[in-house]
Amino acid sequence: MDKDTALIHILNSKGVSTLLGGKLPVSVITDNEYIPPLTSEALVTDRNVDHSLSSLDHCISSSLGGEVKTVILVGPEGSGKTTALQKLVVDWAKGEHLQNFSYVFYFRLREMNFLEGMLSLETFIQHHQSHVPPQAVPLLLQKPEDALFLFDDLDQYRHSLDPSVHSVCSDPSQAASVPCLIASLLHGSLLKGAAFVVATRPAARLDFLSGISVEVLGLLKPQREAYFNRFFTDQSDANKALMHMERTLGFYDFCISPRFCWTVCSIYKSLMDAGRKLPETLSQLYVDIMVYLIQSLSLSKDCNRDLVLALGRMASHCCFDQHRSCTKEEMESFGFQQFLSSVGVFLQIDGDIEQNTCLFSFHSQLMLEFILALCFFLDKSSSEGVEKVMEKHKCHTNFFDLFLSSLSEPIQRRPLETLLGELNSDQIMNFRCWFKSSSEAALKGYYKDMHYRCFHLLYQAQNESLVKDIITSSAQMGISYDDLSLLNCVTLNYVITCLGEMKQLNLYRTRNFTEEKAQVLGPTMSLSHKIILSDSSLNPGAVPHLALALSRGITKELDLSHTNLGDEKFSILCVALRDSKLLKLNVLACSLTSCEDLVPVLTSATSQLGVLNMMFNPIGDVGFMKLCKALHSPHCKLQELWLRSCQLTAASMEAFSSALCCGQSELRKVDLTGNTISDNGVETLSKSLKHPLCRLQSLILYDNELTGACCPHLKEALMSEHCSLSELDLSLNDLNQEGALLLCQGLSRPGCPIERLRLTRCELTLSVFKELGSVLRSGTSQLKSLMVGINEVGDKGVKISMGCCLTPKLVEMTHLTDACVEDVCAAIRASKTLKSLEMRNNSLTDASVPPLVKVMKDSAIMQEMNLQYNNFSEDVFDTLEGCHKIRY
Template sequence: MDKDTVLTHILKPRGMSTLLGGEPPVSVINNNKYISQLTPDAQLTDRNVDDNSPSLDHAIHTALTGDIKTVILMGPEGSGKTTALEKLVVDWAKGEQLQRFSCVFFLRLREISSLEGTLSLEALLQRHCSHIPPEYMPLVLQKPEDVLFVFDDPDQHQLCLDPSAHVLCSDPSRAASVSCLIASLLYGSLLKGASFVVATRPTVCLKFLSAAWVEVLGFLKPQREAYFNGFFTDPASANTALMHMERTLGFYDFCTSPRLCWTVCSIYKTLMDAGAKLPETLSQLFVDILVHLIQALSLNKACNRELMLALGKMASHCSLNQHSSCTKEELHSFGFQPFLTSVGVFLQVDGDLHSDACVLSFISQLMQDFILAVSFFLDKSTSEGVEKMLEEHKGQTKFLDLFLSGLSEPAQRSPLETLLGEFNSDQIMHFRRWFKSSSEETLEGCYKDKHHRCFHLLHQAQNKSLVKEIITPSARTGISYGDLSLQDCIALNYVVTCLDEMERLNLYGTRNLTEEKAEVLAPAMSLSQKILLSDSSLSTGAVHHLASALSRGLTEELDLSYTRLGDEKLKLLCAGLRDCKLHNLKLLACRLTEASCEDLVSVLTSGTSQLRVLGLMCNQIGDQGFMKLCKALHSPQCKLKELQLQGCEMTAASMEALSAALCTGKSELRKVDLTQNTIGDSGVEALCKSLQHPLCKLQSLKLFDNELTGACCPHLMEALMAEHCSLSELDLSVNDLGQKGALLLCQALSQPRCPVEKLGLTRCELTQPVFKELGSVLRSGTSRLKSLIVGMNKVGDQGVKHLWDAVSHPSCLLEELDVEMTHLTDACVEDLCAAVRASKTLKSLELRNNSLTNASVPALIQVMEDSHSMQEMNLKYNDFCEEVFDMLDECDKIRY
């Protein structure tokens, strides 16, 4: 085969070069604009192909020089597949690649798919490869192993390539349909041994084919930079254009399209040369594109409008019928007769425009959606509602509602109205009413994807007052966004910045918060009073932007629980904590160790930190880490009032340090939670020294599950009876205090100077004598107890009766009583009800996990309805049957 002839044929300019069509492949190749690193992350799914191919070229050549006969390039529209194919043929014709093939046939299937009737392979090749001498064709076909076929776009032009749908042929001279010929080639029936490179969009049309699949990713960010630098002669202009595109559009998947990069560069250059403002949204970009295309035709306003309505009818037809192309006959039915010479500006024309076999299609799915949105607002002859229109096109258009939102704003549609005339004001008002009502409904629900879409629509509209109208204060709370794409972050940030302040930014479960996403969200975070990032995954760069947002923002509460932050990332975060408004920081299960405590001490003693509550639950800080934290409590700069230290692997060894800090008079600490730390009796003994100190301000101490015994109770009794003790809350639950130890506590509780108002003794091995003594304490007239939690102690009806009697006493101040799982039966109900009726203070009664039955229900309902003070009775997990559920439903004070 004459390679010079092939080269001339491939590089010959073809058809009209339009803005939407992108820079023609021939121009890219001739001007050396082809970026070899087109797909640095190309994915090859065949094991025989090198998985680390550095470029698309290399991926194809590697495949074809091996045992593989078929390579399929798969990628979205405009991703550079056609350019890659033409470059492949040019490299062969220049003698640079694939020289084992004596002949290469390049077939643009969109040009032959409309052929009707039958013809042989020889006739097809002679017809569409006329640059090859006819006498050469039989010689080529005799050695198929030396032949390479290059097919472009089989998915877009109604070719049926399912081998089961055809009687495959094996004779090159036998006539068959075009679909049958192509299928016979690809599946090895015809010219067995030939090789193929096929470019297609993601599709199932080739799912039966055994091949090496190469994913064409198009232009990633480095390739976009290279392309912009090649397009603009001025480096400053290239950088301005690229940075603007990345900020406003770079988060969309379709920005990997080289075709779109060509379009964006072309529009940006036109606008920059004219000193005009660059578009801020996708809608604004397509308004600028459409204005440019319409102006190029130099038609009057009436013709512009008529042409746009015809394009709108075609767009609707293609969308509703899921066709990517239309015949010339269909084109006439849409009203294109006066504009046939102009359609090439908007459409791809395959074949002779004057022939009935001509096929036309939208070059871009995005432009098809945009034209559809424009025509919806432009058409004054229809009253079709937006709900119906969106429902009809559901699943077929991805950006229709976004474009409608953008075009509904006067400032965005104004340039088009100058060229097309006024849009239908009734349709625009209808859209605005629909948008507002559907958004309000969406924000009342809990579907994060719908929330995201609402924010995207608001972002496209670019109307701050509309955001404030739709996102009311009541709608802002409780919204959980979950995993976020980059474009979700852009839209969310826009909404929050329009609101000026956010009560609660819920980013719970964001498992992919990258540096890029956090940078976008930083303004929103700085405007949020509370940020929830629990169960999220933050990159190191994301933590840096979070810290920066905190240092300049309004945030008072930050929850990073279960983020697996680690010591190094916490160090970065602390840089923003030294000078911010943060009051409450939750770091539950963040994989922190002793090393993090040094950074936290630095923050707490900085003199500028506002931290009041620090939650370090379930981190491995140990005694050494906690003792470092205690040093901060000695500093007058430390404003910490609450430390949550549940499950931090501490022992009695560090309690002396805490006790010493509490006695300095400099500590502001009011609450300490030491739940599930093995501090033991000796640890409590150390703490009791500080509880008696006149400078200790501690009001709440939780010693839940600390491996305590009755041996610690004498020390606690002494502390609680001390003159300066200020402890109002004490939780000793899940410790084996036993009868002797508990009775000692009761002695302290009955003393007038004992400050305890809330006492937790759940599962402390308490006995009936202890309950009797607790009853005496409550009746004493000197006890301040308002909350008593004594569940999971097996004392039965007789033991708890002492408490019912106490609740009935006028001196009892109890507001909350928890007797869960104390083995209560129906026998206690009479005393229970009498106590509730007599009490003037009791508000809450916890009766879960006991043995009350249906027989008790009427009396319990009646007493709750009669009581003015009781607010809640919890009867869950008792022995009730479904027949009493309706009765229980009628009393809204009862939970069951």
């Protein structure tokens, strides 16, 4: 096969470059403007393929260099498949690639839709590859492994190529239909051993093809930069155009399409040459494109209108009847009789326009949907309701409503009205009413996808007053926006910047919070009073943008729990926290091992941080002691410190005690749950509790491996007139009877400030309960809440405790039976303050239900009783259901 002849043949390909159709592949190749599209490595399914090669050209060459016989390129419209295939022919003909093949044939299947008759493979090749000399075909048939067939536009071929619907042939001289020949080739029964590259859009059925599938991505950001630099001769123009596109359009998937990049560059250049403003949204871009195309025809306003309405009828036909292309007869039925010679600026034309076999199609789905939207407002004869139209388009379009949103704004539709006449004002008003009512309804709900859609519609409208009108105080703006796409970041940011502030920005479970997303959301984060990023994955590049937003913004509360932040990223954040307005910081379970970077934050004269949650971070004693140094600073505003399960021991309690007594610390609440503080640590802390400068009011020592040996020291602290503790939690510690009785002595001191005491699962005995009862009956105790659940004292303990009319809760006492119910009811009737009672996980039976239901219904004070996990049968469920105050 003569390579020079093949090269000339492919470089003489016919066609017309158009704004929407892109530059001809042959022109791209000969003008040295070809940029290889990228592929998705994840979809390269053959294990023998080098996955490090992401260029489409390399991917194909690498695949075909081995045992692979069929490569299937799958990519959206305009992603560069056709240009890549033609470039393969050129490179082969020049001796640069694929030299293991002696024959390379390129076929566009959409050009064969109307090819009829019976042909042999020999005739088929010679008919469609006229540059192939007749003597080459017999040689090909003798050695088919030397041949490579490139089949383009599989999705646009109207006939099935599934071999199961054909009587596949194996004889090259046997006459068969063209679909049968192609199906036999791809099946491998005809010309066995030949290689194939098939290009198609994702919609095509490919289950009959065996081979490796490669997803064609197109041009990512670096490739787009190279594309713009080649398109514009002036470097400053290239930079301006690229920066503008990335800012306004770069978050759309179709920006990876080389054809779309051609369209954007072309329209940008015309606008820049005319000194006009570049479009701010996708809708504005298509308004500019439409204006450019209409003006290029130089028709009258009436003709412009008739042409666009005909395009609208064609778009409707293609959209709802699922037709990719239309025949000449169909085009005439749409009203194109006088415009067939002009439609080339809008449509792709396959075949001779004078022939009935000629086919017409839209270059892109986007243009089809824009024309649908434009004609909805342009057609004054239509009276179809907006809601009905929206429902009809829902499954067939993605941007129809977005284009409507833009065109409903006077300033955005004005350039088109200059060329087409005024749009239908009644339909525009109907759409705006629908938009407002549907958006308000969506924003009151909890479906984030509907929120996103509303934001996208508002973004396309570009009307700040419309945003403020639709997003009222009833909108659920605190809804979780997990797994944010870049597009959703852009639209959300637009809405919030229009509103001026946001109560709560909920980014819970944002799995891939990238630098790009954080940069886009920077203004929104600055305007948010509370930011929730819990259970999210923050890329390192995202942290500086979050930090900048905190230092410049109004954020008072930040939740980064379970983000696996780590010390390095936390260090970057801490620099910004010094100058932020942050009052609360939650870094629970963030893999932090050091507190060193927090010290400058807490000691900064401008820091307002008052609540710090560092639970489940292994900071250890060394980290905590560094934190304690900050408590000595007069600038430290910390009032609450949560240190649950931070690997602390008694070794760091001396430093903590010193900080509490220094006279500067404003700490009011400390949670040390789950640390090995031990009795020695409590002894040290008890000394500070007696100090006149200690202001601590709440101390949580839950599960600290304490015994009764710590109780004498706590008793001394409670007996001190300087003690300010109002809350003490000693739950899940084996205090035993002797230790607990010592605590009771401290509680009995007149003036003891304890109001809330928790002794859950502390191995308390009836003697302790009796002593607690005495304390409560003394009349001098400040206790308002006593939790003594899961201590095995049974019904007698209930009688003692309930007799004290305790408020507000008696929680989960175990081993309770029906025998305690009389005492419980008596206590409820006698109490003037008891509001809530929990009796979960006990052995109450159906016999207890009637008196408990009655006393709850009769009590005006009691609000809730929890009876879950008792021994009730279904027979009493209706009775329990009759009292809304009871949970069961």
